[in-house]
Amino acid sequence: MTLDAHKGEDKLLTTIQQEYKVLAEYKMIESEKIGGVYVIPSYGNSLLWFGVIFVRQGFYVDAVFRFTILLPDNFPDDKSLPTVIFQNEIIHPLICPYTGSLDISCAFPYWRSGEDHIWQLLKYIQAIFVNPIECTRLAAAGAKYNNAEAAELLTQNRAEFMARAKDCALSSKERIYDEPPTEDPHYIVFEKFDSDIHGPIKERICTGKELPESPTAAANGLSWVKEGEFKPLSIE
Structure with missing residues (x-):
């Protein structure tokens, strides 16, 4: 086997191991049950995550704010922060206010x-x-x-800050049904209520009845993250 072939195998193994580590991170999120926040990795790139947060107080x-999380190329072994x-x-x-980027350095x-x-x-x-x-x-x-202006308003003119924050909230709700900016099938989209489609589901939820399982809903293949654990490749 040539040196290039060995390098190719090593790169593939590293990629697979990283994929399982990212999957383990996703499993942790499921167990935490973080209310009002929904995320999912991109279909084509596990290092790109789509997210939506429904703000319930404050x-x-x-x-309803949309966001993306971009993980570093060597995540999670790189000390670089997610974006x-x-x-x-x-x-x-x-x-x-120009790029929409969030400063997370004070927490991480x-x-x-x-x-x-x-x-x-x-x-x-x-x-x-x-x-x-x-x-x-x-x-x-x-x-x-x-955003220095926002910081000044928050500390010096709380009423104005609250008014502008409320405007942001109203504006976000008006954009819930915007066309997706990507064709990625994992991008989180919302549909307007359709009584024919969503009515029966709403009724079952309100009455506490269980939804019928879809014949295609059964999981296929094996999960390589053991139930109750978060370590990839934990099944022996």
């Missing part, structure tokens, strides 16, 4: 493999909307704010 209550970018226009001290100075996890990042995303004052206070000791 200045941004009722907002979180919001698709909505949001006024927030930690979110850049660097990524610690085995200690830091994506579910913790999602909890942080929740926290910045539920309690922006506390999150801004934590970030104050670090670098400059991503």
